Amino acid sequence: MTDSALQIMELYVFVLAAVVGYHIIHRVPPLLHTPLMSATNAVSAISVVGAILIAGGGYAAVATVLGTVAMAAAMTNVVGGFLITERMLRMFHAKKPVAGGAK
Amino acid sequence: MSHSVLNTLIGLTYFVASLLFIFGLRSLGSPRTARRGMHMAELGMVLAIVGTLLNHEVISFTWIVVGGAIGTVLGIIIAVWTPMTAMPQRTALSHAFGALAASLVGIAHFYEKGASMNTIELVALGFEVMFGSLTVTGSLMAFGKLQEWLPGRPVTYKGQNVFNVGLFFTIAGLAIYVIIDPTAATAFYVMVGLATLFGVLLVLPIGAADMPVVIALLNSYAGLAASATGFALGNNILIIAGALDGASGLILSIIMSKAMNRSITNVLFGAFGKAPESTAKSAATLTYRSATPDEAASILDTAERVVVVPGYGMAVSQAQHAVKKLTELLERKGTDVRFAIHPVAGRMPGHMNVLLAEAGVDYDKLFDMDQINDDFERTDVAIIIGANDVVNPAARSDPGSPIFGMPILNADKARSVMVLKRSMSPGFAGIDNELFYKPNTMMVFGDAAKTVDALVTELKELTPAAARSA
Numbered sequence: 001m002t003d004s005a006l007q008i009m010e011l012y013v014f015v016l017a018a019v020v021g022y023h024i025i026h027r028v029p030p031l032l033h034t035p036l037m038s039a040t041n042a043v044s045a046i047s048v049v050g051a052i053l054i055a056g057g058g059y060a061a062v063a064t065v066l067g068t069v070a071m072a073a074a075m076t077n078v079v080g081g082f083l084i085t086e087r088m089l090r091m092f093h094a095k096k097p098v099a100g101g102a103k
Numbered sequence: 104m105s106h107s108v109l110n111t112l113i114g115l116t117y118f119v120a121s122l123l124f125i126f127g128l129r130s131l132g133s134p135r136t137a138r139r140g141m142h143m144a145e146l147g148m149v150l151a152i153v154g155t156l157l158n159h160e161v162i163s164f165t166w167i168v169v170g171g172a173i174g175t176v177l178g179i180i181i182a183v184w185t186p187m188t189a190m191p192q193r194t195a196l197s198h199a200f201g202a203l204a205a206s207l208v209g210i211a212h213f214y215e216k217g218a219s220m221n222t223i224e225l226v227a228l229g230f231e232v233m234f235g236s237l238t239v240t241g242s243l244m245a246f247g248k249l250q251e252w253l254p255g256r257p258v259t260y261k262g263q264n265v266f267n268v269g270l271f272f273t274i275a276g277l278a279i280y281v282i283i284d285p286t287a288a289t290a291f292y293v294m295v296g297l298a299t300l301f302g303v304l305l306v307l308p309i310g311a312a313d314m315p316v317v318i319a320l321l322n323s324y325a326g327l328a329a330s331a332t333g334f335a336l337g338n339n340i341l342i343i344a345g346a347l348d349g350a351s352g353l354i355l356s357i358i359m360s361k362a363m364n365r366s367i368t369n370v371l372f373g374a375f376g377k378a379p380e381s382t383a384k385s386a387a388t389l390t391y392r393s394a395t396p397d398e399a400a401s402i403l404d405t406a407e408r409v410v411v412v413p414g415y416g417m418a419v420s421q422a423q424h425a426v427k428k429l430t431e432l433l434e435r436k437g438t439d440v441r442f443a444i445h446p447v448a449g450r451m452p453g454h455m456n457v458l459l460a461e462a463g464v465d466y467d468k469l470f471d472m473d474q475i476n477d478d479f480e481r482t483d484v485a486i487i488i489g490a491n492d493v494v495n496p497a498a499r500s501d502p503g504s505p506i507f508g509m510p511i512l513n514a515d516k517a518r519s520v521m522v523l524k525r526s527m528s529p530g531f532a533g534i535d536n537e538l539f540y541k542p543n544t545m546m547v548f549g550d551a552a553k554t555v556d557a558l559v560t561e562l563k564e565l566t567p568a569a570a571r572s573a
Binding site for chain 1: 106120125126127128129131132133134137141144145147148151152155156158161162163164167168169170171173174176177178179181182183185187190194197198199201202203205207208210211213215221225237318319324325326328329330332334336337338339340341342343344345346347348349350351352354355358369438444446451452453454456457460461463465467469471509561
């Protein structure tokens with residue numbers, strides 16, 4: 001495929017993913033909007049992929065430094081985002097059998 | 104393994120990871136499936152990272168490991184130590200981190216390969232760095248306002264919007280210049296600098312109470328920056344994950360704006376909460392009824408149906424645990440207790456739900472505005488805890504009010520209303536709340552957590568011992 005044909009394909013991917021995203025997110029109840037934000041935040045830390053390619057690409061010092069900082073920032077969100085989402089979701093429970101038996 | 108086989112393998116890990124992200128987020132449709140879904144998304148992230156590490160372009164792991172280790176430690180610290188009340192700040196900060204990663208990748212990418220990029224790649228890179236940079240500083244500003252390191256009131260000056268629009272077009276102009284002439288490195292770095300400044304100026308005039316919309320919008324920008332990174336690198340998983348995040352942020356900001364009956368443009372440029380322009384009757388001519396906790400408790404004692412309306416004040420005073428105790432006590436007496444959550448209660452979407460879940464309130468007692476609004480007429484007592492504008496009847500009845508048309512919780516329709524509040528001072532919009540002056544309303548002044556604790560104590564004294572031990 002030519003370069004421009006590939007980039008048109010990327011546009012398809014973007015638009016389809018946005019449409020899928022729109023429908024998925026609309027199903028999320030307001031109850032879970034805060035975990036939703038931290039979850040999507042963790043998912044969009046996928047920039048870590050770009051950071052890996054820059055930090056490990058054997059580029060000049062400037063690029064490597066930028067890549068390393070990007071790596072740290074992205075990993076903060078990957079780890080922090082998923083952990084905090086988990087922490088929040090663990091708190092949501094329906095009627096418990098024993099009152100006050102908080103886990 | 105040959106490069107082409109390896110590349111196919113990497114492509115497959117990205118494909119599976121994309122599916123896991125999509126199905127993972129989909130499972131957030133219910134609290135029962137949410138955790139399982141997050142495990143899928145986590146697996147997707149691991150796959151994507153491992154796949155990338157296999158890429159033949161990765162020739163040295165030293166700095167990947169260094170950066171990754173720093174990020175992991177930071178992430179754990181933030182995740183473990185952030186109190187639930189500080190979740191809005193944490194979210195703002197994480198948008199700054201995400202956008203920082205995207206824009207640094209973009210800058211490094213331009214530094215190494217800018218001159219040899221084709222036009223489409225340069226357009227993507229321009230978006231990536233522009234959205235990324237302004238989201239970094241914009242999110243840090245939001246963080247500062249939420250953390251109260253910066254004044255929460257809107258900061259405005261003459262010609263602000265004109266200046267901002269001018270700045271935006273300068274940034275866009277520079278980006279176009281770089282796209283036409285990719286060797287113009289200076290123009291590129293000036294653009295980065297100006298976009299960074301733009302982020303500060305964009306959030307400066309927005310009040311802390313409008314942060315739900317702003318955070319959601321920055322969420323969307325951070326996602327778009329990640330997506331643009333994908334276009335610049337020719338990487339589909341970045342495009343997909345970024346698009347999911349972008350869509351999510353956009354939907355949330357639209358929901359939040361609607362819940363305030365305002366457009367996103369108005370939130371961004373309206374400097375709401377700056378100048379009270381209310382036509383409401385002067386407070387001096389009206390009287391309100393102040394009540395002590397034991398008076399309030401005696402009314403609660405006979406109530407059969409109670410609805411609690413929490414607001415940002417509950418978060419400020421950390422009253423959610425006391426509220427849980429009160430709920431338990433009332434329920435043991437056979438009282439029906441439910442919670443009415445306005446979409447913009449608190450400082451971020453879903454803020455109140457998380458706090459109440461933290462205190463151990465079952466989520467099946469938390470109701471959205473649309474679910475519960477018709478039930479207020481059949482409610483004996485509505486307890487307003489640190490909420491103000493979201494229960495202001497002026498939004499229904501006073502066309503001159505700045506919040507007129509905003510959907511509100513009909514707490515005023517309850518037989519009696521208890522307002523737990525520190526003082527008679529108006530809410531963030533600077534508008535007097537006529538609910539406070541209604542004959543069926545009693546004001547219980549004081550710190551919300553202490554007041555609720557006092558209610559619990561008084562109520563226990565009123566309750567016969569038999570019921571207490573049940």
